Amino acid sequence: EAQVTQNPRYLITVTGKKLTVTCSQNMNHEYMSWYRQDPGLGLRQIYYSMNVEVTDKGDVPEGYKVSRKEKRNFPLILESPSPNQTSLYFCASSLLGNNQPQHFGDGTRLSIL
Amino acid sequence: ILNVEQSPQSLHVQEGDSTNFTCSFPSSNFYALHWYRWETAKSPEALFVMTLNGDEKKKGRISATLNTKEGYSYLYIKGSQPEDSATYLCAFNAGNMLTFGGGTRLMVKP
Numbered sequence: 001e002a003q004v005t006q007n008p009r010y011l012i013t014v015t016g017k018k019l020t021v022t023c024s025q026n027m028n029h030e031y032m033s034w035y036r037q038d039p040g041l042g043l044r045q046i047y048y049s050m051n052v053e054v055t056d057k058g059d060v061p062e063g064y065k066v067s068r069k070e071k072r073n074f075p076l077i078l079e080s081p082s083p084n085q086t087s088l089y090f091c092a093s094s095l096l097g098n099n100q101p102q103h104f105g106d107g108t109r110l111s112i113l
Numbered sequence: 114i115l116n117v118e119q120s121p122q123s124l125h126v127q128e129g130d131s132t133n134f135t136c137s138f139p140s141s142n143f144y145a146l147h148w149y150r151w152e153t154a155k156s157p158e159a160l161f162v163m164t165l166n167g168d169e170k171k172k173g174r175i176s177a178t179l180n181t182k183e184g185y186s187y188l189y190i191k192g193s194q195p196e197d198s199a200t201y202l203c204a205f206n207a208g209n210m211l212t213f214g215g216g217t218r219l220m221v222k223p
Contacts, residue, residue, distance in 0.1 A: 033211070043157075043202065043213040050209060058210055059114050090156060098145040098206055101159030 002027045006091050006105035013081060014113050021076045021108050023091030029103070030096045032074035033058070034066065036087040043090065049074055050096065081112045115139055117205045119214035126193050127222050133189045134217040136203030140184035145206035148177055148188055151216070152199045160188075160201075193221045
């Protein structure tokens with residue numbers, strides 16, 4: 001089954017404790033992206049990647065890192081999480097091309113105390 | 114950060130009503146306009162991706178139109194059903210990045 005898989009689905013952690021949210025897709029998509037969703041603000045793009053070893057900042061990259069060492073994986077790293085990073089996070093992937101829709105994972109709900 | 118606006122923010126309709134909502138986006142540097150349907154506790158699912166001015170797309174009872182010169186897209190739902198209840202998101206593609214609107218939350222009463 002074609003899918004985007006995120007882990008964990010839920011995480012409660014404390015300020016400053018490094019964490020990684022994994023994202024994997026099995027559709028051989030070149031484009032992968034991370035979004036956060038906050039009430040009243042809609043989905044905001046954090047980072048995206050056009051292909052292996054090619055990553056770029058979205059609208060809200062501060063406090064996050066990403067890597068794209070393999071085509072299928074695009075982990076999101078919070079080196080020193082803070083409470084303002086408490087949010088619902090989505091990973092998405094697509095083929096390259098302006099007419100290609102995004103395929104979303106199920107989301108990861110992060111709470112940082 | 115680009116400005117993508119959706120209106121209304123929320124909408125309550127009766128089963129059988131037809132409804133429509135609006136997505137406004139910048140009229141310059143346009144590559145594509147996406148529409149997604151997002152049900153509670155699920156992930157957003159793509160409805161349409163439109164790239165050309167004047168594009169019209171249809172999927173069952175849902176259709177969308179696009180005007181890139183004036184910077185707006187309409188989403189129409191004909192004969193709303195309770196299962197249409199969801200948040201509908203539009204996203205503006207200005208190249209490699211997607212900027213989402215805040216969404217329109219539709220609630221259809223049986």
